[in-house]
Amino acid sequence: MTDYATNADKKKILIAGLDNAGKTSIIDLVQNKMVDTLSKNPTKGVSRREAEILGQSFVLHDLGGQEQYRTIYLAQAAKYFGETGACVFVVDLQDKERYAVALGYFESIIKLFKGLKITPRIYVFFHKFDHAYMTSYNDPTKPERERYNQLRDQFTSTARLNGFSVYDFFKTSIFDEWSCYAAFFDIWSSFITRLDSIQSYLQRITEAVPGVLLSVLLDDKGNLLGKHFAKDMQVAIDKVIELATASIKALVEFRGTKMGAVLGETNMVSVKVGNNVVLLRGFEAGGKGYYLAIARDQPDDKESKSALDHIAYSMSIFIAAKE
Template sequence: MEDSLIFHEKEKEAKEKTYKILFTGLDGAGKTSIISALHREFSQIALIEPTRGAQRSNFKLLGREISEWDLGGQKRYLISYLNNPNKYFDGTEVAIYVIDILDGPRIKESLNYLYDVVDKFKELKIEPQIVILFHKFDPKLIHNVEKQIKSEILALNKEIIKKVDYEKLQFFTTSIYNPYTIMNAMSKVLLTLYPKAELLQKTINEFTRKLDCEGLIITDNNSIILGSCFKDDESKKLLRSTIAYFLTLNDVFEDMGIEQQEDQIVVRKMGKYFLFKPVTLKKTPLPYYMLALKSRDPLGLYFMNKDFNAFVNMFNDILMS
């Protein structure tokens, strides 16, 4: 009983706490573009201007308040951050460090700044997760030099690990032209802040089977994947390749007011059915979404049956408890 009370007190404190997520790296690396891609503001990416100083915004993830810090990467700002670490770095839970993998001449400069940032974390006696994004790993651009770039990334991984001597390091390759790479990296990182992520994943696994789906992805409105389950590699590839576009299409329909008339999107392709549907929870205005892949027609009463309702109730209980 006492352990249960302690757990609930810690959960309450966690929900009330604001978690600081830091995006940093050199100018032009793509930090702001990554944030825009997560918010599905693709039309704004080409218009992005250099970030001036520290830009902050807040959003909620599974009931937790996330403070997102986008640190401009121009040299005068980098110097300011290092000279004022308490102001910019203190309290960081997750540091996202973005490296433009195609900007060869500046990679050494980028690594040196990364090492300076890690040193400041150590001075402040904080140990945030550090996530290195090798960005602009664009499929079409690297087609002819993919092996070379992958080899360079592997060498950089080893160099960084050896140099910083830091346990909480993760590495990902990302591209705004493959939105799932950004969604996947950010989801894996941010869900470490949520202690019930494993329970949520087990629930999704169970109900993917009960709902007779070949694959299922649950995401929130910030493009964070809360969990997924796939029958095979084909279903995994299909859903991962399309989830960002279903979210964007839903945004368009919302802007047009169409979502008030229809609450699901169904697409038939290659003999399979893609069903995109909101998962409406009690006691929270935050939207969640499901993308399911089925081999049989999902229309009619299928997704109004007791199994789907049971999934929604279980999902609600996990998030609200």
């Protein structure tokens, strides 16, 4: 029999939801693995993944959502739900016929947490918020927005009636990779206080450099550690998503190259994204590797390189001091 207990030094993140909700694809995406939406097979039982971010270890328990497995989980609460630090419940927004089933499963899990006398943070991912769904959601003549709000209210009240609260809701889609990265960044931040300070410092140092539209910081495993968008980009959400997603993809690819393996200011590359330039480089701090991307509305010139080097150097000093 498999032991699903988690070492006390590791935080257990439970990923639950009905079958075909997209749980495994989200984890694959966040862990920088290729997502094949056509051939993804249902998870059988429990799949465990490990992650380490800034020295904090996590174990992600991906619970297969088929009914036969859900029955087993609920019958053996301590084995499958014990020691949970955070629970991510994934709902397939496009599976309207099973909203009630998903809500019922969510309530069963909440009641098990209550019975086990544990209080993990609860997150709900309203998944498959894809382009077609988003178009209907933004169309006032369509019922999607009202239906979404009703569903969100039902999850909120279900948790509240059982003495819990939903810590946050996220609209996610594997076709909008940034939505998944940003959601998990918030989850990691709830366990790692250093992430807040890194995020704040990245924001401060980026704002001090003229012409930088956004900055993205990854660790050497491709985990998102910090992000900042210029104030005038907050209204241009499509542009933010395009640049941020392109930056993540480029950084993940860059760190796997020979150039990316050598950390230093001489190893800088640039990627054209629309009318903007994304510049990438690695740097070392406290004996570990990190990767930085910035996007500018200027050509790839000496000023852009200087901006990248300045932010990378400042972040390396700050991170090393926090080790």
